[in-house]
Amino acid sequence: MRAFIGVVTLTLAAACSRDAAAPPADNSRVARNVLLITIDTLRADRVGAYGYSAARTPALDALARSGVRFDAAYAAAPITLTSHASLMTGRYPPGHGARHNGMRVDSRIPTIADVLAQQGFATAAFIAAFPLDRRFGLSKGFQIYSDRMPRGEDGRPANERPGRMVVDEAMDWIGGHLHQRFFVWVHLFEPHAPYGNPADPSEARRPVAVRYDDEIAEADRQMGRLIDALGDSRHDTLIVAAADHGEAFGEHGEISHSVFTYDTTLRVPLLVAGPGVPAGQTVEQIASLVDIAPTIAARTGLPRFDADGINLSPALTGGTLPARTLYAESFAPLLDFGWSPLRTLRDERWKYIAAPKPELYDLQHDPAETDNLVATETTRASELARRTDGVSSATLAPHAAAPDREALARLQALGYVATSTGGTDRADPKDRRELAAHLAEVTSGELRGPELERALREILKQDPSNPQAHVRLGYVLVAKGRCRDAVTQFRAAIAEHLPSVDAHLGLAGCAMSDGQRDVAERTLRLAEQIEPNNPVVLANLGIAISDGGRPADGLPFLQHALSFDPDLHQARFSLAVAYGRLGRRDDAAREAAELLRRLPESAPQRPEVERLLAAVRPPSD
Numbered sequence: 274m275r276a277f278i279g280v281v282t283l284t285l286a287a288a289c290s291r292d293a294a295a296p297p298a299d300n301s302r303v304a305r306n307v308l309l310i311t312i313d314t315l316r317a318d319r320v321g322a323y324g325y326s327a328a329r330t331p332a333l334d335a336l337a338r339s340g341v342r343f344d345a346a347y348a349a350a351p352i353t354l355t356s357h358a359s360l361m362t363g364r365y366p367p368g369h370g371a372r373h374n375g376m377r378v379d380s381r382i383p384t385i386a387d388v389l390a391q392q393g394f395a396t397a398a399f400i401a402a403f404p405l406d407r408r409f410g411l412s413k414g415f416q417i418y419s420d421r422m423p424r425g426e427d428g429r430p431a432n433e434r435p436g437r438m439v440v441d442e443a444m445d446w447i448g449g450h451l452h453q454r455f456f457v458w459v460h461l462f463e464p465h466a467p468y469g470n471p472a473d474p475s476e477a478r479r480p481v482a483v484r485y486d487d488e489i490a491e492a493d494r495q496m497g498r499l500i501d502a503l504g505d506s507r508h509d510t511l512i513v514a515a516a517d518h519g520e521a522f523g524e525h526g527e528i529s530h531s532v533f534t535y536d537t538t539l540r541v542p543l544l545v546a547g548p549g550v551p552a553g554q555t556v557e558q559i560a561s562l563v564d565i566a567p568t569i570a571a572r573t574g575l576p577r578f579d580a581d582g583i584n585l586s587p588a589l590t591g592g593t594l595p596a597r598t599l600y601a602e603s604f605a606p607l608l609d610f611g612w613s614p615l616r617t618l619r620d621e622r623w624k625y626i627a628a629p630k631p632e633l634y635d636l637q638h639d640p641a642e643t644d645n646l647v648a649t650e651t652t653r654a655s656e657l658a659r660r661t662d663g664v665s666s667a668t669l670a671p672h673a674a675a676p677d678r679e680a681l682a683r684l685q686a687l688g689y690v691a692t693s694t695g696g697t698d699r700a701d702p703k704d705r706r707e708l709a710a711h712l713a714e715v716t717s718g719e720l721r722g723p724e725l726e727r728a729l730r731e732i733l734k735q736d737p738s739n740p741q742a743h744v745r746l747g748y749v750l751v752a753k754g755r756c757r758d759a760v761t762q763f764r765a766a767i768a769e770h771l772p773s774v775d776a777h778l779g780l781a782g783c784a785m786s787d788g789q790r791d792v793a794e795r796t797l798r799l800a801e802q803i804e805p806n807n808p809v810v811l812a813n814l815g816i817a818i819s820d821g822g823r824p825a826d827g828l829p830f831l832q833h834a835l836s837f838d839p840d841l842h843q844a845r846f847s848l849a850v851a852y853g854r855l856g857r858r859d860d861a862a863r864e865a866a867e868l869l870r871r872l873p874e875s876a877p878q879r880p881e882v883e884r885l886l887a888a889v890r891p892p893s894d
């Protein structure tokens with residue numbers, strides 16, 4: 274167990290449309306319970322109910338038949354945390370502050386879970402991927418927030434977990450709560466890249482589109498089991514199913530999602546069924562995921578939910594929604610690459626994208642967004658530009674971001690908090706679309722080994738200062754045992770303001786394997802300033818200090834790390850060793866025994882832990 278804990282996860286780093294008055298409360302039947310299902314990265318046009326003939330989505334299709342299908346529903350951001358935060362708070366990203374994965378949702382903003390819990394609902398969430406980890410703030414209002422990812426044999430947590438596991442847990446919980454009103458949110462991650470297991474050569478040979486459909490089919494299967502688990506309470510339950518964003522397969526030169534704000538990644542399926550919702554209806558009017566929280570509030574009989582979104586009940590019951598504009602944004606270009614963010618405003622016909630080179634599309638005649646009319650529709654474009662600025666500026670100010678220490682530290686590390694310069698001197702993401710596509714291929718997990726290294730070097734040829742490419746290349750080199758070269762890459766990533774501590778962790782790991790504990794400690798203390806409560810930083814700091822001969826100084830860091838994440842096995846091993854060195858044999862034995870309890874049966878570390886336990890246990894035991 275000498276190994277250092279590696280980077281557990283590369284951090285997958287207004288007025289708005291209150292232009293319409295809230296519609297009157299709907300008087301139809303009130304739902305007793307709410308089941309919210311979000312399927313990550315699911316394009317609407319890959320679902321049978323949305324017209325995809327090759328679809329294998331019987332559960333989604335059945336749900337659409339039993340309720341209402343929104344044909345023009347859009348995410349508020351093409352990225353997991355930001356989009357889910359908008360869904361849960363009913364607010365556009367400027368209103369909740371989590372403008373990108375890895376940032377925090379403003380804890381002062383109520384979520385639909387908060388409000389339902391206050392009304393006496395039992396609340397639970399079952400999460401399938403790290404971007405929605407409780408540390409980012411969406412656990413608020415949930416009495417149960419199951420977000421623990423399984424560990425590999427090396428003790429590292431995975432980034433995601435299978436839908437079957439998530440749904441098994443959710444079904445257990447639902448079974449125990451049928452006697453009271455409940456709100457359960459289930460998140461499924463299957464359609465997110467990598468599709469299937471590209472490490473398996475026979476699978477990697479199959480076309481991406483087929484593997485993507487396979488993953489959707491699996492998510493749909495799990496969703497079907499979940500809905501079946503409702504049993505008779507199905508009739509009293511409002512069921513909402515949506516995706517957090519779509520996925521690009523080359524449209525507009527984009528791969529994956531997060532950078533661009535075309536409908537390829539913003540359009541999502543949205544299905545609503547339940548008490549008082551007529552079967553088999555379709556809504557053509559535009560809707561946003563920010564409408565879900567106010568709609569759930571209305572359907573469960575709660576008072577008006579204060580939000581940027583609106584209660585969709587009139588559309589659910591055959592009426593019309595007020596005319597309005599919907600906002601969406603992507604700050605990933607700014608926060609990941611230092612490029613201009615993208616902000617969009619749309620109505621039933623027009624869509625404006627605020628960028629250094631702005632875009633305007635007539636969606637009625639050009640749904641694929643290929644014919645930019647900004648030069649000919651100048652009045653419309655400047656009016657939409659003005660209104661877009663009214664929702665959010667192109668910069669992040671402290672008051673607009675989550676006022677959370679960690680989020681602020683991340684922003685400060687980027688240099689974005691203090692400076693409020695305009696966005697116009699930043700690169701337009703569409704001028705970097707090839708680079709963005711290479712980066713997306715790299716981050717998708719679809720590339721392996723030499724292919725991955727080649728792609729990263731190609732990115733750095735085009736964009737020598739790219740911090741994400743530097744840090745990822747650093748880890749590729751570490752895996753090949755080339756720490757000396759990796760250090761250069763990690764240093765470059767830090768110099769270019771990588772927003773996470775991943776490069777610090779890489780540097781510290783290389784320093785440790787080189788026996789330079791003081792260098793590792795200094796690096797980790799810098800990382801701790803950037804992310805004060807990152808358990809991996811704390812664990813590594815504790816290991817570096819404790820293994821460096823100062824067990825008493827290392828203890829608090831190890832204990833602190835384990836308080837956030839009790840399954841940091843190497844931290845617990847170091848903690849047991851540190852107690853042993855301090856002569857606290859009982860404490861050492863307790864931690865070693867606890868570690869054995871937590872380690873999988875097949876974990877290769879067990880013999881070493883057993884030896885430690887035997888060494889510290891008094892002979893009379």
Ligand SMILES: [Zn+2]
Pocket residue numbers: 313314352353354517518
């Ligand atoms: Zn997502």
